[in-house]
Amino acid sequence: MPNPLLPLSCGFAALLSAGAALAQEAGAPAADPAIAVPAAAPAVAPIAAPIANAMLPHDLSPWGMFMAASPVVQAVMVGLALASVATWTVCLAKALELSSARRKTAAALQALEQARSLTQAAEQVGFDKGPAASLLRAVIAEAHQSADAPSREGLKERAASRLERIEAAAGRRMTRGTGILASIGSTAPFIGLFGTVWGIMTSFIGIAKTQTTNLAVVAPGIAEALLATAIGLVAAIPAVVIYNAFSRSIGNYRAQLGDASAAVLRLLSRDIDRHALPRASAAE
Structure with missing residues (x-):
């Protein structure tokens, strides 16, 4: 079944x-x-x-970022580098000139303090190139031109006027070139900032074209832009420091010239009281 x-x-x-x-x-x-x-x-x-x-750039060193920067930023960096070179060139040249002038003026001032008359001072200081020699030549020349004057009262005023002009000319000559330092110190940060703004603007344009906000892609362009500001500060800070140092040194140099001028006037006053003004041959 x-x-x-x-x-x-x-x-x-x-x-x-x-x-x-x-x-x-x-x-x-x-x-x-x-x-x-x-x-x-x-x-x-x-x-x-x-x-x-x-x-990404292959080299993120300062030189690599400079080579990868835009032409405008490169031009800004080159200009700031040349400004830095000019700053140190003026610093070296002006330091040597100012040191030599102050040393000669100090030696001449010591000789003027020890001299008893303009003739003796001319023999000790000499009539070679230098501010103190110019002061002596000017006073002796004025004494010679005023030899036939009936009074000696205006001689000191005329001599003081000559000395004042010589001091002013020496001060202007010593400040020659320091204006470049002032210009670099005041404008270099703004020139570097212009390069930074331009570089960041270029980076943002590249971001818009690539349509990416990856930090690894954006950071190199911004670093290149900030390099311009860094170079601007490198050029500006030494220029400001050196300019201030030269301003103080030139002020001291002018004070030395003032002391030398006062010493020459004292010698002139002594010669007037003694009726022993130097002859024309002393100014030659």
Whole structure:
């Protein structure tokens, strides 16, 4: 006698087999994206890396940033570098000139203090080039031109007028070249700031064109722009310090000339009281 449950069990087994096959087919596509992501990631990374590296400069040193900067920023940097060279050139030349002039004036002032007359002072100081020699020549020349004057009262005033003009001319001659230091010290920071503004503007334009805000791409352009401000400060700070130092030194030099002028006037006053004004040959 056939078993009545046998067809049911066979149908149930066939149904389970069909369900397992459908489940296996449905699960296969879900597993493919998980397997494809690791395989696709290495293919994207090598493409993005060369693009990012191509946008970065190869050298981030000051010279490399200078070469990668725009022409306007490069022109600003070159101008500031030349200004710095001019600052140190003026510093060296003016320091030597001022040191020599102060040394000669100090020696001449000591000789004037020890002299008893204009003739003796002329012999000790000499009539070589120098402010003190110019002061002596001017006073002796005025004494010679006033030799036939009926009174000696106006001689000291005329001599003082000559000495004052000589002091002013010597002071102007010594300040020659220091105006460059003042100009560099006052304008170099603003020129460097102009280069920075221009460089940042160029960097923002590049950001807009590449449509990326990656810091590794933006930072080099901003660093190049800030380099212009750094060079401007390097040129301006020494110029201001050197200008202030020269201003004090030139002030001391003018004070020395004033002392020498006063010493010459004292010698003139002594010669007037003694009626022993120097002859014309002393001024030669």
